[in-house]
Amino acid sequence: MADTPNIDLDAVDDVIHGRLRLGVMAYLSAVNPASFPELIDKTGATNGNLSTHLTKLETAGYVRQEKGYKGKRPQTLVHLTPTGRKAWIGYLEAMKALLGHTISDG
Amino acid sequence: MADTPNIDLDAVDDVIHGRLRLGVMAYLSAVNPASFPELIDKTGATNGNLSTHLTKLETAGYVRQEKGYKGKRPQTLVHLTPTGRKAWIGYLEAMKALLGHTISDG
DNA sequence: CAATCTAGTTTGCATTTCAAACTAGACAGA
DNA sequence: TCTGTCTAGTTTGAAATGCAAACTAGATTG
Numbered sequence: 001m002a003d004t005p006n007i008d009l010d011a012v013d014d015v016i017h018g019r020l021r022l023g024v025m026a027y028l029s030a031v032n033p034a035s036f037p038e039l040i041d042k043t044g045a046t047n048g049n050l051s052t053h054l055t056k057l058e059t060a061g062y063v064r065q066e067k068g069y070k071g072k073r074p075q076t077l078v079h080l081t082p083t084g085r086k087a088w089i090g091y092l093e094a095m096k097a098l099l100g101h102t103i104s105d106g
Numbered sequence: 107m108a109d110t111p112n113i114d115l116d117a118v119d120d121v122i123h124g125r126l127r128l129g130v131m132a133y134l135s136a137v138n139p140a141s142f143p144e145l146i147d148k149t150g151a152t153n154g155n156l157s158t159h160l161t162k163l164e165t166a167g168y169v170r171q172e173k174g175y176k177g178k179r180p181q182t183l184v185h186l187t188p189t190g191r192k193a194w195i196g197y198l199e200a201m202k203a204l205l206g207h208t209i210s211d212g
Numbered sequence: 213c214a215a216t217c218t219a220g221t222t223t224g225c226a227t228t229t230c231a232a233a234c235t236a237g238a239c240a241g242a
Numbered sequence: 243t244c245t246g247t248c249t250a251g252t253t254t255g256a257a258a259t260g261c262a263a264a265c266t267a268g269a270t271t272g
Contacts, residue, residue, distance in 0.1 A: 005136045007129045007148045018260080019123060022204065023113045030111045030207040036219070042113045046262055051221055053260085067220095072269065074219055092205055098128065099198055101136040124228085142250070155230050157252055162228095173251095178238065180250055217270075228259070235252075242245090 005101045011094035013087055015060045020045050021053050028063065028080040029088050036076040054078060062087055111207045117200035119193055121166045126151050127159050131194050134169065134186040142182040160184060168193055 016025050023043040028034055034042075040050055057063040062084030066077040080088070122131050129149040134140055140148075146156055163169040168190030172183040186194070 004148065005133060007133050007150075009125055009129045009149060012125055012128070014125065017123075017125060019115055019118055019120065020260085022118070023115045026204045026207055027111060027113050042110070043115060044113075047220060048222080048263075049261055055221095074268080076220075095201065095205060098132045099201060101132055126229085152231050153251060154232075154253080158229075161252095180237075182251075213272105215270100215272085217268105219268090220266085222265070223263090224261105225263100226259100226261085228257100230257085231254100232256100233252105233254080236250085237248105238250105239248075240246085242243100 006097075008094065008097065011090070012098065013091050013094070015056065015062065016087060016091045018053070018056075020049060021057055024050075024053065024057065024078075025062070025080070025084070025088055025091075028078065029085070033066070033077040033079040035070075036078065039078060057084070060084075060087075112203075114200065114203065117196070118204065119197050119200070121162065121168065122193060122197045124159070124162075126155060127163055130156075130159065130163065130184075131168070131186070131190070131197075134184065135191070135194055139172070139183040139185040141176075142184065145184060163190070166190075166193075 016022060020043060023045075024039055027039065027042050031038075036047075036050065036054075039045070039054075040047055043050070045053070054063060054065060058065055061081060064079045064081050066079060068075055068077065122128060126149060129151075130145055133145065133148050137144075142153075142156065142160075145151070145160075146153055149156070151159070160169060160171060164171055167187060170185045170187050172185060174181055174183065
């Protein structure tokens with residue numbers, strides 16, 4: 001049967017899809033909040049790069065950066081927002097739909 | 107439970123990960139081969155854009171473009187290569203590992 | 213008080229992405 | 243036949259994105 005798969009790329013949120021941001025979101029979905037150095041460690045990003053991408057996620061409303069102190073040193077805690085979690089779930093669904101087609105492959 | 111997830115972004119193949127290329131690969135994983143216009147239709151890409159990305163996938167050895175004729179009109183058939191299918195499977199695994207962390211979320 | 217370390221931001225270059233403009237042949241009508 | 247239009251694709255240049263080097267700022271250490 002030729003029921004061809006529906007490819008809905010618009011459902012794939014580009015803000016999340018970017019490789020590094022995807023890593024950040026995936027990590028935050030399990031560990032929330034996470035510190036800046038922790039994210040560098042886990043994702044392998046440089047600090048400059050991470051900073052840029054966090055700003056992008058923050059602009060989209062997906063994370064919140066809480067600038068505080070750990071002792072006397074500054075420490076940014078990155079929180080996944082409710083909006084961010086919702087977007088993450090949506091992304092998971094979109095990807096599941098997209099990636100699922102191979103499953104029944106012989 | 108603080109066993110933090112391992113975020114292996116290097117395992118996420120950038121050639122596949124690009125949004126449009128992801129759509130092409132997903133479609134080809136189910137419908138192989140597919141024609142150029144069919145891919146335009148399914149992914150919503152412009153022809154210029156699709157052309158560029160197919161070249162990229164071809165350079166990576168993931169697809170093969172078979173230029174033939176349907177009647178007298180030219181028709182390019184895009185085939186997923188064995189290498190491409192292998193890469194696709196690898197991509198699926200990488201994403202599964204990355205996206206899986208949320209599953210047990212309450 | 214000089215050097216170094218942690219934490220993070222700004223900046224500029226390099227790559228990537230995208231669609232508009234173009235090429236080329238097939239068909240349709242006068 | 244030759245003019246226009248349609249399908250099928252490629253080239254190209256402008257815009258967005260991604261990345262890490264260079265920089266800022268305060269804390270700690272010798």
